[in-house]
Amino acid sequence: MKRIESIQNALVKHWKKLVQTRKERDQSKEFILEGFHLVEEALKQRDSFLTLIKREDVELPSHWQTQEVQIIEVNAAVANEIAETGSSQGVFAHCKQPQSGETLQGHWKKLLLIDSVQDPGNLGTMIRTADAAGMDAVILGKGTVDPFSPKTVRSAQGSHFNIPLIRGELQEFVRQLKATNIPVFGTGLTNAVDYLNVEIEGAFAVILGNEGSGVHPELLSQTDKNVKIPMYGKAESLNVAVATGILLYTYKSK
């Protein structure tokens, strides 16, 4: 087993940058996953998997299939360099980012579009929710935070490997969806109908937006219909990931 003990090692510096900077992730198309659950999910993706990194005191679970996997053992100093939090489990996967291209597939009928979501945890939870709700893909507008940041990866709980993530210009995707007769529902408070008052026939796309300002007005003007989730109590709004869950599960079940 290969072993690295210096934080000056070039590979360690690369891992650290992958954890800390979007630039490194975008340029290399790689990312780091941390913790037993996520590394176990990553091990099922042999096309994406590059290296399993374990701190010297960590025992790998005996049921993990690691025969053809490169494992690098590191000391505590190196593990600390790449750990996201102080309470690290000391096990990491260095992976290629699953690539889903930048175009819609003809057989996709149910989509989540995300406009300018800024909180990495919210974005990860939305990706996880779209996966759970059986969406065919998630489309990320240019203003949205990096889906491969450590916090987003952690809150998505492995769904990065389960559902295509497409990145691009949302207005262009909305045009394409409408051209293929997939109804597009924006979310907003003005000119919006109750989310229960829409007809769904199999295919749909829903746009969720920024935590503070919502979906961009220009995008809302392009949709087939805009919907809102009523506030029955005194809260002013819902968390964007919670709203995503309510909408996707309601429309999936219609």
Added chain:
Amino acid sequence: MKRIESIQNALVKHWKKLVQTRKERDQSKEFILEGFHLVEEALKQRDSFLTLIKREDVELPSHWQTQEVQIIEVNAAVANEIAETGSSQGVFAHCKQPQSGETLQGHWKKLLLIDSVQDPGNLGTMIRTADAAGMDAVILGKGTVDPFSPKTVRSAQGSHFNIPLIRGELQEFVRQLKATNIPVFGTGLTNAVDYLNVEIEGAFAVILGNEGSGVHPELLSQTDKNVKIPMYGKAESLNVAVATGILLYTYKSK
């Protein structure tokens, strides 16, 4: 306006402990809110409001009603002591915890019960969601994290002031609810029916559980029925706050 410049000041030490320790919050029944949005919400609660704390460089919005409010100005060093994050807005409210007692009210018909949720952000989002969905109260089991911690308060976005928070032994509350003919639905994967396959007639209580282990089995054995949200994709589960949103909004709309 009173001014404090020393982090050794007894009041500053009390504020800092309120931010950092559950013990101080539990003993004093007070808490700290941070940021313009939350302080504005707190200002509407004159019964709970104790002190508005502002960093010396912060300008209070002119529409805030602060005539009868004690305002204390502090320097940057003091503000840093009580700030939750490095990017503090420099404005805080020191408040009494809204007290909701420990017993159910006879007119409550829709309730969220929370068993051993451990992530403060999840708990706050669940409180906010219960408020939005028009629940009458949230009942927190003993194993759940402190609802008045800074992270929980931040993610609840002011809903602490909108909905009663009851704390106690969930098994006892479940017995009481059943005795008053409010059906109690647990959430779990075994012996559970699809969440859409239940009849709701106005009143209901839903129990959500720990992020990893779910609702305690003994509690699940006491419920009228246990429900599950199907996984249509490959995700193993939903975030607990997202699941809360799906269930409460579905049952509220039935």
